[in-house]
Amino acid sequence: MIDQLPEGKSIGWMQAPPQWIFTHTIRFIGVVRVVIQDGEGFILIKKGKALMYYFKHGRIELRGHAALDYFNSNPTIEFNLCKYTPEEFSQALKICDVEETMPEPAEVQEQEPARPAPAEIVEMPEEEQVISRSEQPPPLQPELSEPVTETPVAAVPVKLETPAPVQPVPTKPAVAVPVKPTTVVPERPFVPQPAVLEDPDIKIIGQIKKLNGIVAISVFNDDRNILLMGDVEIEPLLKIARTMLATTNKITPHLDWGSFVHMTLQIPEGNVIIAPYHENHLCILTTRTINIGHIRRILRDLQQERGQGVML
Amino acid sequence: MLKQILNKFLILNDVQAAIVIQENGEIIESMKSGIVIKEVLQDVISTIMLDSKKTAAQFGNASLSMVFVEFSDYFLILGPVMEEFYLVIIAKNTANIGQITYEMKKNQDAIVSLL
Numbered sequence: 221m222i223d224q225l226p227e228g229k230s231i232g233w234m235q236a237p238p239q240w241i242f243t244h245t246i247r248f249i250g251v252v253r254v255v256i257q258d259g260e261g262f263i264l265i266k267k268g269k270a271l272m273y274y275f276k277h278g279r280i281e282l283r284g285h286a287a288l289d290y291f292n293s294n295p296t297i298e299f300n301l302c303k304y305t306p307e308e309f310s311q312a313l314k315i316c317d318v319e320e321t322m323p324e325p326a327e328v329q330e331q332e333p334a335r336p337a338p339a340e341i342v343e344m345p346e347e348e349q350v351i352s353r354s355e356q357p358p359p360l361q362p363e364l365s366e367p368v369t370e371t372p373v374a375a376v377p378v379k380l381e382t383p384a385p386v387q388p389v390p391t392k393p394a395v396a397v398p399v400k401p402t403t404v405v406p407e408r409p410f411v412p413q414p415a416v417l418e419d420p421d422i423k424i425i426g427q428i429k430k431l432n433g434i435v436a437i438s439v440f441n442d443d444r445n446i447l448l449m450g451d452v453e454i455e456p457l458l459k460i461a462r463t464m465l466a467t468t469n470k471i472t473p474h475l476d477w478g479s480f481v482h483m484t485l486q487i488p489e490g491n492v493i494i495a496p497y498h499e500n501h502l503c504i505l506t507t508r509t510i511n512i513g514h515i516r517r518i519l520r521d522l523q524q525e526r527g528q529g530v531m532l
Numbered sequence: 533m534l535k536q537i538l539n540k541f542l543i544l545n546d547v548q549a550a551i552v553i554q555e556n557g558e559i560i561e562s563m564k565s566g567i568v569i570k571e572v573l574q575d576v577i578s579t580i581m582l583d584s585k586k587t588a589a590q591f592g593n594a595s596l597s598m599v600f601v602e603f604s605d606y607f608l609i610l611g612p613v614m615e616e617f618y619l620v621i622i623a624k625n626t627a628n629i630g631q632i633t634y635e636m637k638k639n640q641d642a643i644v645s646l647l
Contacts, residue, residue, distance in 0.1 A: 460590050467583040468601065471576045478604030481625075485584055487594040492587075513630060516602065520625075523604070 221274060222262055224315045225251055228302030232426030235298050235448040238291040242268065244422065250304040251312060254297055261287055264316055266309070272316045296445075296454075301422065421498075425449060428518060433510030435490065438503045446500060457492075460485075461503035464494045482519045484512065495519045534646045537639050538563040544635065546627035548606070552643060555581050555616040560647070567622060580610055581618050598633065611636050614644045 228250045241252055246268040254261045259277030263270050273287035282290050291297055304312060313319070421439075429437045429449040436450025440461060445454050468483050482495035486508075493504040493515060504515065534552060541550035542563045549564040557578035562569060580599060588596040599610045602625065609621045609632055619640070621632050 456590070460587055463583070463587045463590070467580060467587070470579055470583075471601070472603075474572050474576050475603065475606075477606040481602040481604060481607075482600070483602070484598075484600040485587055485596070486598040486600075487588050487591050488597060489591065489594060512600070516629065519602075520604075 221315065222253070222260060222276065225262065225312050226304060226308035228304045228308055231301040231303060231422055232429055232449050233298060233300045234422075234425075235296050235454065236446065237296055238288075238294065240447070241265075241299065242270065245301075248301065248303065249306075249309055250302050253300040253302060254291060255299070256290075256294055256297055261291075263291075264312055264318065271313070271318050274316075296448075422447070424522070425502075428504070428515075431510075431514065433507040435505040435507060437505070439497060439500050440503060441500045450505065452505060457503060457505060460492055461494050461501070464492065465501060468494070479523065481523055482516065484515075493519075495522070497522065534561040534643065535563055537642050537646070540639060541621055541632065541635055544623075544627065544631055546624035547621060547632065548624065549620075549622040551577070551620040551622075552613065552647070553577055553581075553618055553620055555585075555618070560617065577608070577610065577618075577620055580608070584610070598636075600629070609633065609636065611640070613640060614647060617647055619643060 241263060245252070245265050248268070249266050250264075252263040252265060254263065254275065256275070257277075259275055259280075261273070261275030261282070263274075264272040270288075273282075273284055273291070275282040275287040275290055425437055425439060425447060426449065428434060434450070436448065436452040436457065438445055438449075438454060438457060438461070439447040440458055442462075445458055448454050464483050464485060468480055472480050480496060482493055484491050484493045488508065490508050491504075491506045491510060491512070493502070493506065495502045495504075502519075506515070538550040538552070538561060541547050542565055547565075548567040549562060549569065551562040551564075551569065552560040553562075553574070554560060555578060557574040559569065559574065580601060584599045585596055588594050596612055599608075601608045601610075605625060607623060607625055607627075607629070609623075609629070611619050611633075613619050619636055621636065623629075623632060
Protein backbone atom coordinates (compact mmCIF):
# COMPACT_ATOMS: atom_id res chain seq x y z
CA MET A 221 0.00 0.00 0.00
CA ILE A 222 2.81 2.40 0.88
CA ASP A 223 4.42 1.96 -2.50
CA GLN A 224 1.18 2.76 -4.28
CA LEU A 225 0.77 6.13 -2.60
CA PRO A 226 1.72 9.21 -4.58
CA GLU A 227 5.17 10.49 -3.69
CA GLY A 228 4.10 14.04 -2.86
CA LYS A 229 6.53 16.86 -2.26
CA SER A 230 8.91 16.10 0.54
CA ILE A 231 9.31 18.83 3.13
CA GLY A 232 12.02 16.89 4.85
CA TRP A 233 12.83 14.11 7.25
CA MET A 234 12.60 14.83 10.93
CA GLN A 235 12.42 13.20 14.31
CA ALA A 236 9.82 14.17 16.88
CA PRO A 237 7.29 12.63 19.25
CA PRO A 238 4.29 11.21 17.36
CA GLN A 239 1.99 13.78 18.95
CA TRP A 240 4.01 16.48 17.29
CA ILE A 241 2.62 15.40 13.94
CA PHE A 242 -0.94 16.02 14.98
CA THR A 243 -0.30 19.37 16.56
CA HIS A 244 1.74 20.73 13.69
CA THR A 245 -0.18 19.74 10.60
CA ILE A 246 -3.17 22.04 10.90
CA ARG A 247 -2.65 23.33 7.38
CA PHE A 248 -0.97 20.26 6.00
CA ILE A 249 -2.51 17.99 3.38
CA GLY A 250 -0.48 14.98 2.51
CA VAL A 251 1.17 11.92 3.87
CA VAL A 252 3.55 11.53 6.77
CA ARG A 253 5.84 8.64 5.95
CA VAL A 254 7.02 6.97 9.12
CA VAL A 255 10.05 4.74 9.53
CA ILE A 256 10.56 2.81 12.74
CA GLN A 257 13.50 0.47 12.68
CA ASP A 258 12.95 -1.89 9.73
CA GLY A 259 9.27 -1.12 9.37
CA GLU A 260 7.57 1.69 7.58
CA GLY A 261 4.18 3.23 7.56
CA PHE A 262 2.28 6.39 7.00
CA ILE A 263 -0.37 8.71 8.29
CA LEU A 264 -2.63 10.30 5.73
CA ILE A 265 -3.49 13.76 6.95
CA LYS A 266 -5.82 16.48 5.87
CA LYS A 267 -5.41 19.71 7.80
CA GLY A 268 -4.49 18.14 11.08
CA LYS A 269 -7.01 15.34 10.77
CA ALA A 270 -5.54 11.88 10.45
CA LEU A 271 -7.54 9.85 7.95
CA MET A 272 -5.48 6.71 7.90
CA TYR A 273 -2.78 5.16 10.02
CA TYR A 274 -0.77 2.33 8.58
CA PHE A 275 2.40 0.52 9.55
CA LYS A 276 4.03 -2.53 8.11
CA HIS A 277 6.91 -4.58 9.39
CA GLY A 278 7.62 -7.76 7.51
CA ARG A 279 4.31 -9.55 7.20
CA ILE A 280 2.72 -7.63 10.02
CA GLU A 281 0.37 -4.87 9.05
CA LEU A 282 -1.14 -2.48 11.54
CA ARG A 283 -3.95 -0.19 10.62
CA GLY A 284 -6.04 2.38 12.35
CA HIS A 285 -5.65 2.69 16.09
CA ALA A 286 -3.30 -0.27 16.27
CA ALA A 287 -0.87 1.56 14.04
CA LEU A 288 -1.44 4.77 15.97
CA ASP A 289 -0.78 2.99 19.26
CA TYR A 290 2.41 1.64 17.84
CA PHE A 291 3.52 5.08 16.70
CA ASN A 292 2.67 6.45 20.13
CA SER A 293 4.61 3.69 21.84
CA ASN A 294 7.79 5.26 20.51
CA PRO A 295 8.99 8.39 22.29
CA THR A 296 10.16 9.79 18.99
CA ILE A 297 9.69 8.59 15.46
CA GLU A 298 11.41 9.43 12.24
CA PHE A 299 9.14 10.70 9.52
CA ASN A 300 8.97 12.59 6.28
CA LEU A 301 6.22 15.12 5.64
CA CYS A 302 5.15 14.91 2.01
CA LYS A 303 2.67 17.44 0.75
CA TYR A 304 -0.03 16.38 -1.69
CA THR A 305 -1.72 18.27 -4.45
CA PRO A 306 -5.53 17.85 -4.46
CA GLU A 307 -5.14 15.25 -7.22
CA GLU A 308 -2.53 13.30 -5.32
CA PHE A 309 -4.61 13.48 -2.19
CA SER A 310 -7.68 12.12 -4.00
CA GLN A 311 -5.57 9.32 -5.39
CA ALA A 312 -4.22 8.53 -1.93
CA LEU A 313 -7.74 8.43 -0.52
CA LYS A 314 -8.71 5.92 -3.18
CA ILE A 315 -5.68 3.77 -2.54
CA CYS A 316 -6.35 3.82 1.19
CA ASP A 317 -10.04 3.24 0.56
CA VAL A 318 -10.88 6.06 2.90
CA GLU A 319 -13.67 8.56 2.90
CA GLU A 320 -12.14 11.61 4.46
CA THR A 321 -15.14 12.29 6.65
CA MET A 322 -15.14 8.98 8.41
CA PRO A 323 -13.09 7.65 11.23
CA GLU A 324 -10.76 4.86 10.31
CA PRO A 325 -11.35 1.40 11.64
CA ALA A 326 -8.91 -0.20 14.00
CA GLU A 327 -7.57 -3.39 12.64
CA VAL A 328 -4.62 -5.60 13.06
CA GLN A 329 -3.86 -8.05 10.39
CA GLU A 330 -1.30 -10.59 9.63
CA GLN A 331 -1.30 -11.31 5.99
CA GLU A 332 0.85 -12.03 3.05
CA PRO A 333 1.71 -8.85 1.20
CA ALA A 334 -0.21 -9.94 -1.88
CA ARG A 335 -3.25 -11.09 0.05
CA PRO A 336 -6.31 -8.90 -0.42
CA ALA A 337 -7.74 -6.99 2.51
CA PRO A 338 -10.47 -8.66 4.54
CA ALA A 339 -13.67 -9.21 2.65
CA GLU A 340 -15.73 -7.03 4.92
CA ILE A 341 -13.82 -4.05 3.67
CA VAL A 342 -12.92 -4.99 0.15
CA GLU A 343 -16.19 -6.43 -0.97
CA MET A 344 -18.54 -3.95 0.58
CA PRO A 345 -19.85 -1.25 -1.67
CA GLU A 346 -18.43 2.15 -0.91
CA GLU A 347 -21.67 3.49 0.55
CA GLU A 348 -22.04 0.55 2.89
CA GLN A 349 -18.52 1.00 4.05
CA VAL A 350 -19.30 4.53 5.05
CA ILE A 351 -22.40 3.50 6.95
CA SER A 352 -20.69 0.60 8.57
CA ARG A 353 -17.71 2.61 9.72
CA SER A 354 -19.64 5.60 10.89
CA GLU A 355 -22.17 3.54 12.80
CA GLN A 356 -19.55 1.47 14.53
CA PRO A 357 -17.05 3.45 16.49
CA PRO A 358 -13.55 2.09 16.34
CA PRO A 359 -13.14 -0.68 18.88
CA LEU A 360 -11.04 0.00 21.90
CA GLN A 361 -8.91 -2.97 21.10
CA PRO A 362 -7.70 -3.88 17.69
CA GLU A 363 -9.48 -6.79 16.11
CA LEU A 364 -7.78 -9.94 15.10
CA SER A 365 -7.96 -11.28 11.64
CA GLU A 366 -5.90 -14.35 12.36
CA PRO A 367 -5.06 -15.06 15.95
CA VAL A 368 -2.07 -17.32 16.01
CA THR A 369 -1.37 -17.43 19.68
CA GLU A 370 -3.40 -18.32 22.69
CA THR A 371 -1.90 -15.57 24.70
CA PRO A 372 -4.57 -12.92 25.03
CA VAL A 373 -2.34 -9.99 24.39
CA ALA A 374 -4.87 -7.53 23.22
CA ALA A 375 -2.48 -5.07 21.69
CA VAL A 376 -0.94 -7.23 19.00
CA PRO A 377 -1.58 -10.91 19.50
CA VAL A 378 0.25 -12.04 16.44
CA LYS A 379 3.33 -14.09 15.96
CA LEU A 380 6.29 -12.78 14.13
CA GLU A 381 8.52 -14.87 11.99
CA THR A 382 11.03 -12.10 12.01
CA PRO A 383 12.54 -10.53 15.12
CA ALA A 384 10.35 -8.09 16.95
CA PRO A 385 10.87 -4.63 15.54
CA VAL A 386 10.81 -2.73 18.80
CA GLN A 387 10.17 -3.13 22.48
CA PRO A 388 10.18 -6.89 22.75
CA VAL A 389 8.39 -8.09 25.84
CA PRO A 390 10.83 -10.05 27.96
CA THR A 391 8.26 -12.51 29.25
CA LYS A 392 7.02 -13.36 25.79
CA PRO A 393 10.08 -13.44 23.59
CA ALA A 394 8.39 -15.29 20.76
CA VAL A 395 5.59 -12.79 20.43
CA ALA A 396 5.97 -9.67 18.43
CA VAL A 397 4.82 -6.74 20.46
CA PRO A 398 5.21 -3.64 18.46
CA VAL A 399 2.96 -1.74 20.82
CA LYS A 400 2.96 -1.34 24.56
CA PRO A 401 2.21 -4.69 26.17
CA THR A 402 -0.90 -3.61 27.98
CA THR A 403 -3.97 -5.81 28.08
CA VAL A 404 -6.30 -2.94 27.39
CA VAL A 405 -5.59 -0.19 24.96
CA PRO A 406 -7.80 2.69 25.99
CA GLU A 407 -9.14 5.10 23.48
CA ARG A 408 -6.87 8.11 23.59
CA PRO A 409 -8.45 11.32 22.51
CA PHE A 410 -5.91 13.70 21.09
CA VAL A 411 -5.16 16.54 23.40
CA PRO A 412 -3.55 19.07 21.12
CA GLN A 413 -0.49 20.66 22.62
CA PRO A 414 0.09 24.34 22.06
CA ALA A 415 1.32 24.68 18.51
CA VAL A 416 4.98 25.49 18.61
CA LEU A 417 5.90 25.33 14.97
CA GLU A 418 3.73 26.19 12.03
CA ASP A 419 3.91 24.55 8.64
CA PRO A 420 6.02 27.39 7.17
CA ASP A 421 8.46 26.96 10.03
CA ILE A 422 8.95 23.34 9.12
CA LYS A 423 9.52 24.38 5.55
CA ILE A 424 12.16 26.90 6.59
CA ILE A 425 13.91 24.41 8.83
CA GLY A 426 13.78 21.89 6.00
CA GLN A 427 15.31 24.40 3.60
CA ILE A 428 18.15 25.13 5.99
CA LYS A 429 18.74 21.40 6.43
CA LYS A 430 19.08 21.02 2.67
CA LEU A 431 21.97 23.48 2.50
CA ASN A 432 25.36 22.02 1.75
CA GLY A 433 27.26 21.15 4.89
CA ILE A 434 24.29 21.05 7.27
CA VAL A 435 24.44 17.77 9.16
CA ALA A 436 21.47 18.32 11.44
CA ILE A 437 19.17 21.00 12.65
CA SER A 438 17.09 20.98 15.78
CA VAL A 439 14.48 23.25 17.26
CA PHE A 440 14.57 22.99 21.00
CA ASN A 441 13.48 24.75 24.14
CA ASP A 442 14.38 24.47 27.80
CA ASP A 443 12.35 21.31 28.24
CA ARG A 444 12.73 19.25 25.13
CA ASN A 445 13.67 18.82 21.54
CA ILE A 446 10.77 19.97 19.40
CA LEU A 447 12.02 19.02 15.99
CA LEU A 448 15.10 17.35 14.61
CA MET A 449 16.14 16.96 11.00
CA GLY A 450 19.29 14.99 10.40
CA ASP A 451 20.82 11.76 11.46
CA VAL A 452 22.31 12.52 14.85
CA GLU A 453 21.73 11.53 18.41
CA ILE A 454 19.71 14.34 19.80
CA GLU A 455 20.53 14.14 23.49
CA PRO A 456 24.30 14.78 23.30
CA LEU A 457 23.69 17.54 20.79
CA LEU A 458 21.02 19.12 22.99
CA LYS A 459 23.32 18.97 25.96
CA ILE A 460 25.94 20.93 24.07
CA ALA A 461 23.37 23.35 22.70
CA ARG A 462 22.02 24.03 26.18
CA THR A 463 25.52 24.60 27.52
CA MET A 464 26.11 27.14 24.78
CA LEU A 465 22.75 28.72 25.49
CA ALA A 466 23.69 29.02 29.15
CA THR A 467 26.84 30.87 28.11
CA THR A 468 24.90 33.34 25.99
CA ASN A 469 22.40 33.86 28.79
CA LYS A 470 25.27 34.71 31.10
CA ILE A 471 26.88 37.27 28.79
CA THR A 472 23.96 38.87 26.99
CA PRO A 473 22.75 41.04 29.91
CA HIS A 474 26.21 42.59 30.15
CA LEU A 475 26.54 43.59 26.50
CA ASP A 476 24.82 46.48 24.86
CA TRP A 477 25.29 45.03 21.41
CA GLY A 478 21.68 44.51 20.37
CA SER A 479 19.75 41.29 20.30
CA PHE A 480 21.48 37.94 20.26
CA VAL A 481 21.76 36.46 16.76
CA HIS A 482 23.85 33.34 17.09
CA MET A 483 26.75 31.65 18.78
CA THR A 484 28.96 29.37 16.73
CA LEU A 485 31.43 27.00 18.21
CA GLN A 486 34.01 25.76 15.75
CA ILE A 487 35.94 22.58 16.39
CA PRO A 488 38.07 20.60 13.92
CA GLU A 489 35.12 18.33 13.06
CA GLY A 490 32.67 21.10 12.29
CA ASN A 491 30.48 23.79 13.80
CA VAL A 492 27.70 23.89 16.34
CA ILE A 493 25.50 26.93 16.00
CA ILE A 494 22.75 28.04 18.31
CA ALA A 495 20.35 30.83 17.54
CA PRO A 496 17.02 32.08 18.84
CA TYR A 497 14.00 31.00 16.83
CA HIS A 498 10.67 32.50 17.91
CA GLU A 499 10.32 31.51 21.54
CA ASN A 500 12.58 28.49 20.94
CA HIS A 501 16.12 27.97 19.75
CA LEU A 502 17.82 26.44 16.76
CA CYS A 503 20.80 24.19 17.03
CA ILE A 504 22.62 23.54 13.78
CA LEU A 505 25.38 21.02 13.35
CA THR A 506 27.51 21.58 10.26
CA THR A 507 30.61 20.29 8.57
CA ARG A 508 33.77 22.37 8.73
CA THR A 509 33.41 23.36 5.09
CA ILE A 510 30.11 25.14 5.56
CA ASN A 511 29.81 28.71 4.38
CA ILE A 512 29.41 30.43 7.74
CA GLY A 513 28.55 33.69 6.01
CA HIS A 514 25.57 32.05 4.35
CA ILE A 515 24.27 30.59 7.61
CA ARG A 516 24.85 33.91 9.32
CA ARG A 517 22.76 35.73 6.75
CA ILE A 518 19.94 33.22 7.13
CA LEU A 519 19.96 33.55 10.91
CA ARG A 520 19.99 37.32 10.72
CA ASP A 521 17.14 37.28 8.22
CA LEU A 522 15.12 34.99 10.45
CA GLN A 523 15.64 37.31 13.36
CA GLN A 524 14.81 40.41 11.36
CA GLU A 525 11.59 38.89 10.12
CA ARG A 526 10.74 37.93 13.66
CA GLY A 527 11.47 41.50 14.76
CA GLN A 528 9.16 42.81 12.09
CA GLY A 529 6.45 40.53 13.33
CA VAL A 530 6.36 38.51 10.16
CA MET A 531 4.94 35.06 10.63
CA LEU A 532 7.48 32.66 9.27
CA MET B 533 55.37 44.53 18.13
CA LEU B 534 52.18 42.80 19.22
CA LYS B 535 50.40 46.12 18.76
CA GLN B 536 51.55 46.21 15.16
CA ILE B 537 50.01 42.84 14.50
CA LEU B 538 46.78 43.79 16.25
CA ASN B 539 46.69 46.95 14.20
CA LYS B 540 46.39 44.79 11.07
CA PHE B 541 42.95 43.85 12.34
CA LEU B 542 41.99 47.33 13.29
CA ILE B 543 42.50 48.60 9.75
CA LEU B 544 39.94 46.10 8.50
CA ASN B 545 36.58 47.63 7.81
CA ASP B 546 34.37 48.04 10.92
CA VAL B 547 36.68 46.19 13.29
CA GLN B 548 36.45 47.90 16.68
CA ALA B 549 39.00 46.05 18.76
CA ALA B 550 41.68 43.40 18.57
CA ILE B 551 42.71 41.95 21.90
CA VAL B 552 45.09 39.30 23.09
CA ILE B 553 43.67 38.11 26.36
CA GLN B 554 44.15 35.34 28.89
CA GLU B 555 41.44 32.97 30.01
CA ASN B 556 41.17 34.77 33.31
CA GLY B 557 40.27 37.99 31.51
CA GLU B 558 43.65 39.67 31.84
CA ILE B 559 44.44 41.67 28.75
CA ILE B 560 47.94 41.13 27.37
CA GLU B 561 47.64 43.69 24.59
CA SER B 562 44.85 45.44 22.76
CA MET B 563 44.16 47.87 19.97
CA LYS B 564 40.78 49.52 19.83
CA SER B 565 38.87 52.12 17.92
CA GLY B 566 35.70 53.75 19.22
CA ILE B 567 35.20 51.17 21.92
CA VAL B 568 36.04 51.08 25.61
CA ILE B 569 37.08 47.76 27.06
CA LYS B 570 35.58 47.76 30.52
CA GLU B 571 36.06 45.15 33.16
CA VAL B 572 32.65 43.73 32.42
CA LEU B 573 33.66 43.07 28.83
CA GLN B 574 36.78 41.29 30.05
CA ASP B 575 34.55 39.13 32.24
CA VAL B 576 32.29 38.40 29.30
CA ILE B 577 35.22 37.35 27.13
CA SER B 578 36.59 35.23 29.93
CA THR B 579 33.22 33.51 30.32
CA ILE B 580 33.06 32.74 26.61
CA MET B 581 36.60 31.38 26.59
CA LEU B 582 36.18 29.11 29.59
CA ASP B 583 32.67 27.91 28.73
CA SER B 584 33.52 27.26 25.08
CA LYS B 585 36.59 25.29 26.00
CA LYS B 586 34.47 23.09 28.26
CA THR B 587 31.77 22.74 25.62
CA ALA B 588 34.25 21.75 22.93
CA ALA B 589 35.61 19.11 25.30
CA GLN B 590 32.19 17.45 25.19
CA PHE B 591 32.93 16.51 21.57
CA GLY B 592 35.34 13.80 22.59
CA ASN B 593 37.87 16.28 23.95
CA ALA B 594 37.93 18.28 20.74
CA SER B 595 40.08 21.35 20.67
CA LEU B 596 38.40 24.68 20.20
CA SER B 597 39.12 26.26 16.84
CA MET B 598 37.07 29.43 17.03
CA VAL B 599 33.98 30.95 18.62
CA PHE B 600 31.66 33.50 17.06
CA VAL B 601 29.10 35.32 19.14
CA GLU B 602 26.96 37.65 17.13
CA PHE B 603 24.45 40.26 18.18
CA SER B 604 22.42 42.55 15.97
CA ASP B 605 24.97 45.40 16.23
CA TYR B 606 28.31 43.76 16.99
CA PHE B 607 29.96 40.41 16.91
CA LEU B 608 32.91 38.88 18.64
CA ILE B 609 35.31 36.30 17.27
CA LEU B 610 37.56 34.47 19.60
CA GLY B 611 40.35 32.14 18.59
CA PRO B 612 42.83 30.30 20.78
CA VAL B 613 46.41 31.35 20.13
CA MET B 614 48.28 29.15 22.54
CA GLU B 615 47.44 27.51 25.86
CA GLU B 616 45.32 29.99 27.79
CA PHE B 617 45.90 32.91 25.40
CA TYR B 618 43.23 33.98 22.95
CA LEU B 619 42.89 36.52 20.19
CA VAL B 620 39.58 38.34 20.30
CA ILE B 621 38.20 40.56 17.59
CA ILE B 622 35.18 42.79 18.18
CA ALA B 623 33.54 44.24 15.11
CA LYS B 624 30.37 45.83 13.84
CA ASN B 625 28.03 43.42 12.12
CA THR B 626 28.91 45.03 8.78
CA ALA B 627 32.51 43.81 9.04
CA ASN B 628 33.76 41.07 6.76
CA ILE B 629 33.89 37.98 8.91
CA GLY B 630 35.81 35.96 6.32
CA GLN B 631 38.54 38.54 6.08
CA ILE B 632 38.86 38.70 9.87
CA THR B 633 39.15 34.94 10.31
CA TYR B 634 41.65 34.79 7.48
CA GLU B 635 43.82 37.40 9.20
CA MET B 636 43.48 35.57 12.50
CA LYS B 637 44.85 32.38 11.02
CA LYS B 638 47.51 34.21 9.06
CA ASN B 639 48.85 36.05 12.10
CA GLN B 640 48.54 33.31 14.68
CA ASP B 641 52.15 32.18 14.48
CA ALA B 642 53.42 35.73 14.68
CA ILE B 643 51.34 36.35 17.80
CA VAL B 644 52.52 33.10 19.38
CA SER B 645 56.12 34.10 18.80
CA LEU B 646 55.53 37.28 20.75
CA LEU B 647 53.86 35.75 23.78
